[in-house]
Amino acid sequence: MVAISEAVRMPLIEEQTVSDSLALGRRVVAKFPDLRFLNPGGELELKMRIPAATAVRIELPSTESLHLATVLIDADGVTDLVAATSRTTSSSWKDYDKTLASGILFDPGNRETAMHTRKEWQPWMQISFTDPVEISRIFIRNRDDGTSVRARGLQVLVQNDHGRWTTVYDGIRREREFAAAMNRAYGGLTARLDPVIGRLPAWIRPDLHRGAPAGILASKPQTNRLGGDLVRILTALYLRDYTGVARDSDLLDMSADQAAHFRALVNSNILAERELEWTSHGIRRSFRFWPRVEQEQYVSFAMGVVEALRDLNDCVCLGFGSVLAVVRDHTLIPHDDDLDILIGFTQDQASSLADGIALVRQCLIPKGYSVTGNLTAHQWVTKSGSSHKVDVFVGLFEGQAISWYPGKRGSLTREMMFPAKSMQFLGTECVVPREPEQYLEQVYGSTWSIPDSNFRHQWVRSEYADIAK
Structure with a gap:
């Protein structure tokens, strides 16, 4: 998405009721029901009349994986799509070639992934008919989880018996049409100020009139550069282009309460049905959308990483919000999306955070883990074949004091932290600080027992500058 210049900031939005919140945006979205296909289990129905069709091809225009649950084709005289067609794909991930051959793709009630390519440039699936048929309808159901968004830009083409391909659905074109419709609905990025302000939802109207003499704005209309920035953010959210949304929204000059209110509205009106949430970490599939079994598997994975790190030393435990989850909530925090692990090193093991990170990498990579991230004091840890990720934070003992960035330096002690305390959590024996x-x-302060979905660490990197490298 287009980034907002840091030199231009949105004036404070007004404190208003939200009865009409995203009404205008929802009216635009209602004219593009096909965009809901990108939701988990989203459905796309295409009606047409194409005689003498010989094949249907579904493809993506980017480097991505193509994966779908269901494809139904209404073709005259065809009662058994499995027998009447052959199915081929650009590639197959794992054993999905066998799944595709089974014909479950044509089961109207199927919601499991029935075909899955590797991640590659312009992946495709082609369904070819033994004899030419007349096609009147194509129905496609997306994968039923958060990865459904990978289908952005989906293209559906039909080939006739002369070899000519006709595009019956173009996801790229539809996104462009939606962006143009949003632009028109909100008055255009270069529209005169007053008409645009009248059409913005009440909860996001910028208070551009505050403090201006009444006659100035009336006699000297302005262009709505700032309102345009907000429209771009909303359009990107509707189109699931989350890159830069959190960063650009930070440039809208809102108070902390207003920003939290704005995120809450976006969550309830746009993201919830996609099993996503806008939190302090950005836009993520937060734990509130994880089934119990998935949560239990994730906690088990995290403690596997803890056990592996114990080859370095015994100063390892869960940290930050993960401790809140174990001690306060007794379940994964609904608005969180990952677990944090702390490891502490003495000076004879590591003289800098970079040394500590190097030790973590040397320990985990030979055990089959992937350790990534060009970060000051923590790394992202995953494992091949698993979608789970944990953050491992490195801390250094300075005498009896220790801390982990972004926490305040020197604020914790060895006696407070270790030896770690064991507690049962979601079916797994977990370790937390000795005095949790x-x-x-x-x-988190004296109010740690009160959930606060808008809490943010300060991230004062300068406090750790002398031990970073």
Whole structure:
């Protein structure tokens, strides 16, 4: 999406009721029901009349994986799509070639992934008919999880018996049409100020008139550059282009309460049905959307990483919000999306955070883990064949004091943290700081027992500059 210049900031939005919140945006979205195909289990129905069709091809225009649950084709005289067609794909991930051959793709009630290519440039699937048929309808059901968004830009083509391909659905064109419709609905990026302000939803109207003499705006209309920035953010959200949304929204000059209110509205009106949530981490599939079994598997994965790190030393435990989950909530925090692991090194093991990160990599990579991230004091840890990821934070003992960035330096002690305490959590024996309540009060303050979905660490990197490298 187009980034907002840091030199231009949105004036404070007004404090208003939200009865009409996203009404205008929803009216635009209602004219593009096909965009809901990108939701988990989203459905796309295409009606047409194409005689003498010999094949249907579904493809993506980018480097991505193509995966679908269902494809139904209404073709005259065809009662058994499995027998009447052959199915081929550009590639197959794992054993999905066998799944595709089984014909489950043509089961109207199927919601499991029935075909899956590798991640590649312009992946495709082609369904070819033994004899030419007349096609009147194509129905496609997306994969029923958060990866459904990978289908952005979906293209559907039909070939006739002369070899000519006709595009019956173009996801790229539809996105462009939607962006243009949003632009028109909100008055255009270069529209005069007053008409645009009248059409913006009440909860996001910029208070551009505050403090201006009444006659100035009336006699000297302005262009709505700032309103245009907001329209671009909303359009990107509707189109699932989340890159830069959180960063650009930070440039809208809102108070902390207003920003939280804005995110809450976006969550309830746009993201919830996609099993996503806008939190302090960005736009993620937060734990509130994870089934219990998935949560239990994730906690088990995290403790596997803890056990592996114990080859380095015993100063390893869960940290930050993960401790809140174990001690306060007794379940994964609904608005969170990952678990954090802390490891502490003495000076004879590591003299800098970079040294500590190197030790973590040397320990975990030979055990089959992937350790990535060009970060000050933590790394992202995953494992081949698993979608799970944990953050491993490195800390250094300075005498009896220790801390983990972004926490306040020197605010914790060895006695408070280790040896770690064991607690049962979601079916797994987990380890937390030795004095978990003291730890939580140091990190989150005296109100740590009260959930706060808008809490943010300060991230004062300068406090750790002398031990970073």
